[in-house]
Amino acid sequence: MNRLIRQLKPYPMEELNRIKASLKERGIKIYDFGTGDPKEPTDQKIRKALIDAVPEVSQYTSVAGRAELRNAISEWFKNRFGVELDPDTQIIPSNGSKEAIFHFPLVFIDTDQPEKNKVIFGTPGYPVYERGTLYAGGMPVPVPLREEDGFLLRLDKLDKSLLQETKIVWLNYPHNPTGATASLQYFQDMLGICREYGIILCSDECYTELYFDEKPPSALQAGIEGVVVFHSLSKRSGLTGYRTGFVAGDPQIISEYRKGRASFGVATPDFIQKAAEVAWSDEEHVEKRREIFRRKRDIFLEFFDKIGLEYLYPQATFYFWIKAPEGMSGEEYAKHLLQYGIVVSPGVNFCAGIEIMENRCSSDYFRIALVPTVEECMEAVRVWEKAHSEI
Numbered sequence: 001m002n003r004l005i006r007q008l009k010p011y012p013m014e015e016l017n018r019i020k021a022s023l024k025e026r027g028i029k030i031y032d033f034g035t036g037d038p039k040e041p042t043d044q045k046i047r048k049a050l051i052d053a054v055p056e057v058s059q060y061t062s063v064a065g066r067a068e069l070r071n072a073i074s075e076w077f078k079n080r081f082g083v084e085l086d087p088d089t090q091i092i093p094s095n096g097s098k099e100a101i102f103h104f105p106l107v108f109i110d111t112d113q114p115e116k117n118k119v120i121f122g123t124p125g126y127p128v129y130e131r132g133t134l135y136a137g138g139m140p141v142p143v144p145l146r147e148e149d150g151f152l153l154r155l156d157k158l159d160k161s162l163l164q165e166t167k168i169v170w171l172n173y174p175h176n177p178t179g180a181t182a183s184l185q186y187f188q189d190m191l192g193i194c195r196e197y198g199i200i201l202c203s204d205e206c207y208t209e210l211y212f213d214e215k216p217p218s219a220l221q222a223g224i225e226g227v228v229v230f231h232s233l234s235k236r237s238g239l240t241g242y243r244t245g246f247v248a249g250d251p252q253i254i255s256e257y258r259k260g261r262a263s264f265g266v267a268t269p270d271f272i273q274k275a276a277e278v279a280w281s282d283e284e285h286v287e288k289r290r291e292i293f294r295r296k297r298d299i300f301l302e303f304f305d306k307i308g309l310e311y312l313y314p315q316a317t318f319y320f321w322i323k324a325p326e327g328m329s330g331e332e333y334a335k336h337l338l339q340y341g342i343v344v345s346p347g348v349n350f351c352a353g354i355e356i357m358e359n360r361c362s363s364d365y366f367r368i369a370l371v372p373t374v375e376e377c378m379e380a381v382r383v384w385e386k387a388h389s390e391i
């Protein structure tokens, strides 16, 4: 096995998993706020489009994807962000954003250039930026995101020598796991630095549509050259199982990436593309989803204020990033809640693998994903309140 990957052990969760298994055995009701995969039904229109698209004869599809889907994405992007994208040269459909994020450094890291092989990303964060970098033979550089910076990755605070050696920067706003959002000014500032140092700015934007107040911007509003964005229908339309998203941006990078992707076997099935076309062309189902997440969010805003837990006010995403009570780590509090059937993710789950290997990983935080139904959320806060009073 690839040595680097073998060394990257996941954070040891055995104890939490053991408690969860024993609760199940004892028939205790579990409220799972751990994994970010909500259970709301997929909109009927999208399901029907998929079923109607299943062909009598099945043929290979192309990496470039269907023109109709790229047109629908281009139209959506223009309406949502005010940026015109050429559907032929600036958009590639992907099988969700995970594979697209993972494969990106495989195309853009040149292992013959160790002086320009670093990939910067924030921590806590989504683990695939690091994994993709390692598989591609690049050098991951996790940068701690700080509360005082609003959990924004601040390239302006990094050493110039590091930036000179960096090929790719991953930004992810709205952010998993903290729910932090970024302004257009922030993207403009970060793009200025990336351009100065010849860095590709990759912006993972899969949560832009789950907002509660202001609409989050896209990095492509700051500029096209040197920028690539990753979008997904997983969160926007609740299509995690369909595996569909897109990559868009700088036409030169998109052209090279499309060439590279021809090797990976990631051409999206036609019937998924037809369902995706319907999903990108409809906002009504997204508005309904936002409303559901808003109701769940409001239940927890009220609850955390009542019991006095500190959290980052989520302006987008379906996550809350919460500080464990004074004197406890996120993991200790998660373990305590678990005894009552409440599953949350300790902050250490979002450390980079390198930080875990080097024992640089600790966290006073934990994350909840607003996955259970509104009714289950209301039930869960009653159980949680009792658990909290018995610390």
Ligand SMILES: Cc1ncc(COP(=O)(O)O)c(C=O)c1O
Pocket: 036, 095, 096, 097, 098, 099, 126, 172, 175, 176, 204, 206, 231, 232, 233, 234, 240, 244, 245
């Ligand atoms: C920050 C972030 N990026 C990307 C993804 C991948 O989503 P998908 O591959 O379903 O589009 C996730 C999934 O949870 C995520 O949290």
